[in-house]
Amino acid sequence: MKTNVYLLSYAPLIGIILFSMSLAIATSEYVIQWLTRVGVYSEIIALLSVQESKVLVLVVFFTVYFMLFSAFKLVADTFNQLGFAFFARETNGSSLHRLKPGATVFLVGSGISFLFLNSLLAVIAVLLGTFILYLFYYIWQVSQLMSTFRAIGLLLIQAMMWAILLSGLAWAMLRLFNSVGDIIL
Numbered sequence: 001m002k003t004n005v006y007l008l009s010y011a012p013l014i015g016i017i018l019f020s021m022s023l024a025i026a027t028s029e030y031v032i033q034w035l036t037r038v039g040v041y042s043e044i045i046a047l048l049s050v051q052e053s054k055v056l057v058l059v060v061f062f063t064v065y066f067m068l069f070s071a072f073k074l075v076a077d078t079f080n081q082l083g084f085a086f087f088a089r090e091t092n093g094s095s096l097h098r099l100k101p102g103a104t105v106f107l108v109g110s111g112i113s114f115l116f117l118n119s120l121l122a123v124i125a126v127l128l129g130t131f132i133l134y135l136f137y138y139i140w141q142v143s144q145l146m147s148t149f150r151a152i153g154l155l156l157i158q159a160m161m162w163a164i165l166l167s168g169l170a171w172a173m174l175r176l177f178n179s180v181g182d183i184i185l
Helices: 011-038 042-048 050-087 094-116 120-143 149-185
Strands: none
Touching: 011 042, 011 050, 011 094, 011 120, 042 050, 050 094, 050 149, 094 120, 120 149
16 A cells, blocks of 8 residues: 655654644743742733733744754755765665655654653653654664665764754854853953
């Protein structure tokens, strides 16, 4: 029985939405507790109702997480296709097509993350566990598609690109943090 090849096309989007929502709910609860301890939340309540302030914080964090995950998905797809351009010996894209069912790993992981909404650390742990499971799936699929040399090359070039990107982001964040600290002091 043939299935529709586009059946899993929406799995990444749904996974991003669900992970963004679960992280936004967990983060907003944590931030509201922190704002209450600091004493700022009572001032916010003077301007907005309790429900409006919770919804506002939730929408802000959902938007931030959605944008981050969407950007990382775009970068990951670009890195993946660039790596396949260097190391795959094909012209029709069947290798990339075989990786599409891996989106169900993120879909299931995002559904599981809703079981742990009360704990931000637990939601982050589910997210990291999902990334690790997908990494194993990806390595297994790549090892089936290519020779050992090409698979290692593909994995190394992707690891190098991610390391450069993430270290660059970390450096930029540290520079921003230091410049803000210099302005304040």
